[in-house]
Each structure stands twice: as structure tokens, then as C-alpha cells.
Amino acid sequence: MTPPLHLSLAGQAVDVLRELVLTGDIPPGARVNEVELAQRLGISRGPLREAIRHLASEGLLVLAPHRGASVPTADAADVQALFELRTALECAAAELAASRRTDADVVRLRAVCEESRRAYSAGERFPYRLDLAFHQALLDAARSPRIAEQVRLVQQRVVLLRSGLRDDPPHQHASLDDHDALVTAVAAGDPLRASDVMRKHLARVCAQMLTSLA
Amino acid sequence: MTPPLHLSLAGQAVDVLRELVLTGDIPPGARVNEVELAQRLGISRGPLREAIRHLASEGLLVLAPHRGASVPTADAADVQALFELRTALECAAAELAASRRTDADVVRLRAVCEESRRAYSAGERFPYRLDLAFHQALLDAARSPRIAEQVRLVQQRVVLLRSGLRDDPPHQHASLDDHDALVTAVAAGDPLRASDVMRKHLARVCAQMLTSLA
DNA sequence: GTGCTGCCAACTGTCGACAGTTAACATTGC
DNA sequence: GCAATGTTAACTGTCGACAGTTGGCAGCAC
Incomplete structure (x- = not known):
């Protein structure tokens, strides 16, 4: 197949x-x-x-x-520069998603969020796989192929960074809340709020990554 | 040399x-x-x-x-997707530039703007070279190497698009005003306004490119 | 004349081998 | 012992040649 x-x-x-x-x-x-x-x-x-x-x-x-x-090794400056790029791209994606989302997009986003909470409640950690799935669903809703492509490349680099980090962080609950808030803003068709929530979400993820690095 | x-x-x-x-x-x-x-x-x-x-x-x-x-040929959808990416990147760059600019950055930006107006007043068309120089100076002020790199790649694609267009557009005066407004916002340290001005500037450029395409 | 079939040329995809450079090691002089 | 230098091995950069595929053209049947 x-x-x-x-x-x-x-x-x-x-x-x-x-x-x-x-x-x-x-x-x-x-x-x-x-x-x-x-x-x-x-x-x-x-x-x-x-x-x-x-x-x-x-x-x-x-x-x-x-x-x-x-294989590249990253220091704090690299992480910051990478997340500045990621923030630029994903905030724009969140804006576009809030403007262009269909009902089907919202359904899909909600489904991913629920699955994430189920997995988290089941005692397991928040699977990174579902985090990627959420951001991917958001990109689909944004319908901007070039932005989606660039986000894919940046996320790949983030995955590479994570591979060097052994300890999984304790901010998973906050991320789940961020995702929910993002879906709410997108569903409401509120680009500014969607962008703002995304910005704060990524700032948290970046900060956590920087502390894990040190 | x-x-x-x-x-x-x-x-x-x-x-x-x-x-x-x-x-x-x-x-x-x-x-x-x-x-x-x-x-x-x-x-x-x-x-x-x-x-x-x-x-x-x-x-x-x-x-x-x-x-x-x-060599790729672009249709309207390609141009739109490309400018969505460019807008995401350059608006973020404008925000960062407004936050991080030094006095030297502002001096440089003003110099490029003045040179552009001089060239325009001299009867010549607004040289695209100076447009690139302006956006480059803004990127320098933003101090975000990864965003700068991506903008460089996108601008290259825009240059390629322009190479297929023979008629130079009549919106040059508007672009000069946009650039001035951008410098003012950056000098004032106003990220939101800088981003907003940039967004409108690129929307104008994109629209003009779409009409030239048809 | 039209549609199909088989051939052919041109080009890309791949390979193995040679040349040039780098970095590490051994050597020599102090 | 330490520094500078000559040597060497390993690896990358480059080349020319072969194989496989694609698209077009000629030829044939109808």
C-alpha cells in the first residue's frame, strides 16, 4: 500500500x-x-x-x-534562533487557520486534543507523537503549503534537539491547556488570539528546552 | 577583492x-x-x-x-503561498527589529530610505536593488539569523518571479512611503505597528505582482 | 488519414577509480 | 620534555563510463 x-x-x-x-x-x-x-x-x-x-x-x-x-550540535543561541523562526511560522499558521478553518478542521483538532488528554490521563506521559499531530492538524487548517513545508523542516530540527535531551519535561499539562486554548481560538475564528496563544505556547516550550539544555 | x-x-x-x-x-x-x-x-x-x-x-x-x-513557473496560487510565507517571516522580523534595533540600525535604515527617494526623484524608477537593501537592513536590525536566512531564500524566489515580469509596476511611491513608515515604527520601538505596516506593505506588493501576472 | 506498436536516440541514475587535501602521527632538533 | 616539521593514512572532491528509463519518431495496420 x-x-x-x-x-x-x-x-x-x-x-x-x-x-x-x-x-x-x-x-x-x-x-x-x-x-x-x-x-x-x-x-x-x-x-x-x-x-x-x-x-x-x-x-x-x-x-x-x-x-x-x-550531525549538528546546538547551543542556547541556536535554540533561541530556531524558536524565533518557529514562532514566526506557527503564529502565522495559527492566524491563517483561525481565518480559514472548516468545521471538519475543528473536529479533527478537537479529536487530537481529546486523544492527548486520554493518553495523559492514562498515566502515560504526553506522547510527543500527538503533539506533532496537533501542530500538523493546525497546519492543514491553515492551508498554506509553503508555511507548512517550512514548519515541517523546523519541527524536524526540534526533534533532533529533543533526541539529545534525555529528561522529558514536566510542562506537559500546560501544553495540553495551550492546545485546548488554541483550538478554542481557531474555532471562534479569532486570528489574533490564536496567534497570541501560539506565541506563549512556543515561548514556554522554548524556555523548557533551554533549561533542559543547561 | x-x-x-x-x-x-x-x-x-x-x-x-x-x-x-x-x-x-x-x-x-x-x-x-x-x-x-x-x-x-x-x-x-x-x-x-x-x-x-x-x-x-x-x-x-x-x-x-x-x-x-x-526552472519553475509560478501561477497565482504559488505567488499567494509564497507571499504568505514571506509575510510570516518579515512581519516577525519587523517586530524583532523594533524590539532590538540600535541607533546605528536606525541610521542605516534612514540612509537607505533617503537614497531610495533620491534615486526616485532623480527621475529613475525605484531601483529594486535599494528595495532589497532596505529589507536586508531591517533583517540585520532583527538579529535573528535563521529568520534572515529564510527571508533570503524567499526573496530569491521573488526575484525569480520578477524576472518573468517585464513591466515594472506603478506602486513604487507607495513602497517608499511604506518603508518610511516602517523605519518610524522601528525607531519608535513599536513592534505591533512595525508588523502591521510590513503586512500591508507586502500585501500591496503581492497584489501588484498578481495583477502583473494576469 | 488515424491510431497503435516497436524502435531509437538522448538523457538521467549509478558506479568504480583517481587525485587532492586534511589531520593525526612519528621524527627530529632544541 | 616540548615544539616544530616531515610523513603517511584516511577521507573527500572529481572524473569518465556504463546501465536504465523516458519521450519521440518511424513504420505498419486499418
């Missing part, structure tokens, strides 16, 4: 390598050996190099001349 | 090819023949392919499997 979206070896290598980086299989700071990884993937260096350059353009790898690629 | 920032052939090819696309030397819709262009640049296909993929990641080329790269 899942058609091989990428027929080319380079395309497949992008997917595999992205997973290797995001799961921490290749940890931040580690370097990528082209010949070794090419053998491991059973392909030649050509397609692998294209995959490496592609992931570098997504920010999942950094390139140094004659020194190859490595 | 211009140090070869990219020693590698691939890096040089990126610069050359980017210029070929942005100047319209390779017009929108045209396809890129790897062997032919490689010979023309005096390099092999390997580095050129890397350059092509890089520009594709910047949105200056689109790739079709087994059909190579071509």
Missing part, C-alpha cells in the same frame, strides 16, 4: 539517513563517513553524497570542506 | 547556476541539460548535479524523476 515514493537510490538514502539522524542512531556531533555508510546502505558514494547534501539543506547535517558531514 | 568563498567546483557551480537562473539566462520553464551545462562550465557532471540539487532545495529549480531539472 505504501508506494516507494522515491524510486531513486538517492531518494531512499535520504529517508534512511534522515531516520538514522532523527532517532539518534547517528548522535549529534558524530561525523558521517561516506564510504562506510555507502557500504552499509549497499549503494555507491554518488547517491549517498546527494542524500547528505539534501539533509544538510534541511539542517539535519552540517558540511565542512574536506571534512565531510556531521 | 572577491575571495573565492567556495573552493569546490560544486560550490562555484552553485553560484554560477544561481546567477544564470536569477538573471533569466535560463528562463522559467526551460530545462537544464546536465552534460551540456557541465561542458559549458568546464566541470564534470558530479559537481554540477550537486549544484542542481542545492538550487532545487532553494526552490530555484524543480526536479522531475528521469527528466532532470527545470
Whole structure:
């Protein structure tokens, strides 16, 4: 049922390598050996190099001349800069979502929120998977393909940052409330409030990430 | 005086090819023949392919499997989506600039505005070069490297769109006023107004671009 | 004349090998 | 012992060639 979206070896290598980086299989700071990884993937260096350059353009790898690629490590300034970008994008998305949402969008957002609360009440931690699902649902409601694409890339970098953090934070309840408030603002068609709630939500997430970093 | 920032052939090819696309030397819709262009640049296909993929990641080329790269053509929906992204980014940049600007930033912004008015009064049209310089100065004042990087990429796409448009628009005086209003808001340290002015400015530019397209 | 079928040229995707550079190690002089 | 220097191994940057696919063209049937 899942058609091989990428027929080319380079395309497949992008997917595999992205997973290797995001799961921490290749940890931040580690370097990528082209010949070794090419053998491991059973392909030649050509397609692998294209995959490496592609992931570098997504920010999942950094390139140094004659020194190859490595997984980036982030300091506090990087986190702040990244969240400034994320805030710009997702606040705009929240505004647009509040302006353009359909009933189906609201239903979907509410469903994700409820599932999140169920999972949280069930004693488990707030699954990050559902957090991503919520933000994705909001992006769908915004109907702005380019903003959605950029948010996807930024979220990927955030996932990479999280992979370096071991302790899951205690702010999950606040995030659940933020999401609910966001849905309320979007459902009410209130772009300003949606943007404002999103801004505060991301400020909290960013602050928590900065403390986890230190 | 211009140090070869990219020693590698691939890096040089990126610069050359980017210029070929942005100047319209390779017009929108045209396809890129790897062997032919490689010979023309005096390099092999390997580095050129890397350059092509890089520009594709910047949105200056689109790739079709087994059909190579071509310069993208944009319709009204593309322009709108692009300007939604640009608005999200530059409004955030305007906000940050209003919060973080130094006296030197304000001086620089005012200088660019005055030079623009001088050039406009001199009978010439408002040089697009100075428009870019203004937005660049604003980004410098915002001090958000990731937002600045993304704006740079979006502006590049806008330049590509403009290359397909022959008639320069009559809204230049309005843009000059917008820029002045923006500087005033930034100098006053008023993020909300800066963002609002920027939003309206970009809405005007976008609308004008859409009419030029039709 | 029209539609289909098979061939063909052109181009992209991929590979293996060579050349150049970097960084680490060993060596030498002090 | 320490610093500077020569050496070497490993890795990246680059190249030319082969294989597979795509789209167009000619030829044939109708």
C-alpha cells in the first residue's frame, strides 16, 4: 500500500539517513563517513553524497570542506534562533487557520486534543507523537503549503534537539491547556488570539528546552 | 577583492547556476541539460548535479524523476503561498527589529530610505536593488539569523518571479512611503505597528505582482 | 488519414577509480 | 620534555563510463 515514493537510490538514502539522524542512531556531533555508510546502505558514494547534501539543506547535517558531514550540535543561541523562526511560522499558521478553518478542521483538532488528554490521563506521559499531530492538524487548517513545508523542516530540527535531551519535561499539562486554548481560538475564528496563544505556547516550550539544555 | 568563498567546483557551480537562473539566462520553464551545462562550465557532471540539487532545495529549480531539472513557473496560487510565507517571516522580523534595533540600525535604515527617494526623484524608477537593501537592513536590525536566512531564500524566489515580469509596476511611491513608515515604527520601538505596516506593505506588493501576472 | 506498436536516440541514475587535501602521527632538533 | 616539521593514512572532491528509463519518431495496420 505504501508506494516507494522515491524510486531513486538517492531518494531512499535520504529517508534512511534522515531516520538514522532523527532517532539518534547517528548522535549529534558524530561525523558521517561516506564510504562506510555507502557500504552499509549497499549503494555507491554518488547517491549517498546527494542524500547528505539534501539533509544538510534541511539542517539535519552540517558540511565542512574536506571534512565531510556531521550531525549538528546546538547551543542556547541556536535554540533561541530556531524558536524565533518557529514562532514566526506557527503564529502565522495559527492566524491563517483561525481565518480559514472548516468545521471538519475543528473536529479533527478537537479529536487530537481529546486523544492527548486520554493518553495523559492514562498515566502515560504526553506522547510527543500527538503533539506533532496537533501542530500538523493546525497546519492543514491553515492551508498554506509553503508555511507548512517550512514548519515541517523546523519541527524536524526540534526533534533532533529533543533526541539529545534525555529528561522529558514536566510542562506537559500546560501544553495540553495551550492546545485546548488554541483550538478554542481557531474555532471562534479569532486570528489574533490564536496567534497570541501560539506565541506563549512556543515561548514556554522554548524556555523548557533551554533549561533542559543547561 | 572577491575571495573565492567556495573552493569546490560544486560550490562555484552553485553560484554560477544561481546567477544564470536569477538573471533569466535560463528562463522559467526551460530545462537544464546536465552534460551540456557541465561542458559549458568546464566541470564534470558530479559537481554540477550537486549544484542542481542545492538550487532545487532553494526552490530555484524543480526536479522531475528521469527528466532532470527545470526552472519553475509560478501561477497565482504559488505567488499567494509564497507571499504568505514571506509575510510570516518579515512581519516577525519587523517586530524583532523594533524590539532590538540600535541607533546605528536606525541610521542605516534612514540612509537607505533617503537614497531610495533620491534615486526616485532623480527621475529613475525605484531601483529594486535599494528595495532589497532596505529589507536586508531591517533583517540585520532583527538579529535573528535563521529568520534572515529564510527571508533570503524567499526573496530569491521573488526575484525569480520578477524576472518573468517585464513591466515594472506603478506602486513604487507607495513602497517608499511604506518603508518610511516602517523605519518610524522601528525607531519608535513599536513592534505591533512595525508588523502591521510590513503586512500591508507586502500585501500591496503581492497584489501588484498578481495583477502583473494576469 | 488515424491510431497503435516497436524502435531509437538522448538523457538521467549509478558506479568504480583517481587525485587532492586534511589531520593525526612519528621524527627530529632544541 | 616540548615544539616544530616531515610523513603517511584516511577521507573527500572529481572524473569518465556504463546501465536504465523516458519521450519521440518511424513504420505498419486499418
